[in-house]
Amino acid sequence: xxxxxxxxxxxxxxxxxxxxxxxxxxxxxxxxxxxxxxxxxxxxxxxxxxxxxxxxxxxxxxxxxxxxxxxxxxxxxxxxxxxxxxxxxxxxxxxxxxxxxxxxxxxxxxxxxxxxxxxxxxxxxxxxxxxxxxxxxxxxxxxxxxxxxxxxxxxxxxxxxxxxxxxxxxxxxxxxxxxxxxxxxxxxxxxxxxxxxxxxxxxxxxxxxxxxxxxxxxx
Amino acid sequence: xxxxxxxxxxxxxxxxxxxxxxxxxxxxxxxxxxxxxxxxxxxxxxxxxxxxxxxxxxxxxxxxxxxxxxxxxxxxxxxxxxxxxxxxxxxxxxxxxxxxxxxxxxxxxxxxxxxxxxxxxxxxxxxxxxxxxxxxxxxxxxxxxxxxxxxxxxxxxxxxxxxxxxxxxxxxxxxxxxxxxxxxxxxxxxxxxxxxxxxxxxxxxxxxxxxxxxxxxxx
Numbered sequence: 001x002x003x004x005x006x007x008x009x010x011x012x013x014x015x016x017x018x019x020x021x022x023x024x025x026x027x028x029x030x031x032x033x034x035x036x037x038x039x040x041x042x043x044x045x046x047x048x049x050x051x052x053x054x055x056x057x058x059x060x061x062x063x064x065x066x067x068x069x070x071x072x073x074x075x076x077x078x079x080x081x082x083x084x085x086x087x088x089x090x091x092x093x094x095x096x097x098x099x100x101x102x103x104x105x106x107x108x109x110x111x112x113x114x115x116x117x118x119x120x121x122x123x124x125x126x127x128x129x130x131x132x133x134x135x136x137x138x139x140x141x142x143x144x145x146x147x148x149x150x151x152x153x154x155x156x157x158x159x160x161x162x163x164x165x166x167x168x169x170x171x172x173x174x175x176x177x178x179x180x181x182x183x184x185x186x187x188x189x190x191x192x193x194x195x196x197x198x199x200x201x202x203x204x205x206x207x208x209x210x211x212x213x214x215x216x217x218x219x
Numbered sequence: 220x221x222x223x224x225x226x227x228x229x230x231x232x233x234x235x236x237x238x239x240x241x242x243x244x245x246x247x248x249x250x251x252x253x254x255x256x257x258x259x260x261x262x263x264x265x266x267x268x269x270x271x272x273x274x275x276x277x278x279x280x281x282x283x284x285x286x287x288x289x290x291x292x293x294x295x296x297x298x299x300x301x302x303x304x305x306x307x308x309x310x311x312x313x314x315x316x317x318x319x320x321x322x323x324x325x326x327x328x329x330x331x332x333x334x335x336x337x338x339x340x341x342x343x344x345x346x347x348x349x350x351x352x353x354x355x356x357x358x359x360x361x362x363x364x365x366x367x368x369x370x371x372x373x374x375x376x377x378x379x380x381x382x383x384x385x386x387x388x389x390x391x392x393x394x395x396x397x398x399x400x401x402x403x404x405x406x407x408x409x410x411x412x413x414x415x416x417x418x419x420x421x422x423x424x425x426x427x428x429x430x431x432x433x434x435x436x437x438x
Contacts, residue, residue, distance in 0.1 A: 184403065
């Protein structure tokens with residue numbers, strides 16, 4: 001178990017080093033040698049975890065996805081809001097998550113499958129919407145695929161704008177605005193009042209997430 | 220007049236060269252010398268139009284804004300939709316507009332004021348919303364500033380996603396989805412049916428824009 005914890009730590013250190021070098025040098029110009037120097041690990045350790053530079057990029061891209069399931073909510077659409085707030089918190093807290101999103105949006109990184117994280121988010125949002133639809137939470141005209149793509153794309157843009165204009169300090173507010181303006185076109189009116197789309201929900205989720213992370217690190 | 224037309228052409232050629240080199244090399248690593256070679260103009264010609272590399276970047280960033288006013292519409296909120304469709308068309312048609320948006324979203328370009336184009340779009344959207352509000356087109360709870368920022372940020376994200384997933388071929392559809400899901404939270408219901416938010420509106424505006432550009436080039 002101690003060995004497994006060490007392996008997880010090494011993998012994370014390599015990913016953080018890779019993310020930093022990608023951000024500084026651009027993905028295309030980065031060499032594995034530079035990542036080795038930055039991570040301070042042996043070639044053997046790196047290749048134990050990652051087969052290639054592209055594999056490292058995929059690891060960085062994957063870091064924006066949650067590594068534990070979300071808490072189920074009585075109204076399924078609340079999970080859409082919770083996921084958006086939680087990604088906002090992780091973007092503010094974790095440099096690796098920021099690097100992951102930056103790499104996905106880096107138009108110079110032509111050798112990387114930048115579509116992968118977008119598709120992963122679209123899939124997650126589609127799943128939530130599909131369940132919400134079977135439960136009758138969603139208005140009749142709503143197209144699940146269009147809505148999932150709109151939500152994922154719009155989120156990517158508002159977090160970029162928040163980063164550029166306010167160093168992400170207003171991200172909770174912007175996510176709340178996105179949810180409050182979008183959900184009335186998706187959710188049946190009778191359920192709208194049961195949804196928590198304000199910044200206090202973001203703060204509550206952030207505190208729960210941090211507590212859960214601390215518990216995992218102690219173990 | 221012929222001289223002025225030549226100057227406009229030279230300025231445009233320099234901006235296109237700068238945009239191409241920024242995209243290939245990254246803004247930070249680009250030198251004025253590289254832009255000179257690419258544009259095939261003299262140092263004197265370049266410095267006649269642009270004082271520095273940063274000035275060139277500002278010129279590229281500015282290229283995403285429309286250089287002629289939009290046609291006024293009976294329902295003011297239609298202009299919000301028209302602006303969004305028209306930018307979509309210009310992104311599909313004009314490499315300089317694409318380069319402009321790419322530079323604004325390039326997180327490696329630390330020496331450039333990437334906030335400028337976001338602020339310019341937010342201002343334009345705010346102006347439309349403010350007029351729409353005085354005309355009673357807008358629901359009472361709508362916050363103009365929040366909505367303008369949401370719309371600009373969400374647009375930036377959906378065009379990035381469209382670029383990554385479909386090479387921008389589905390951009391008209393995505394813009395239409397954004398408008399159709401967002402405007403019911405903004406616009407008074409009685410006016411909604413008067414708005415044209417579908418892809419045929421995008422096609423009509425594109426044809427009008429292309430015709431107007433052709434006329435200007437002939438002159």
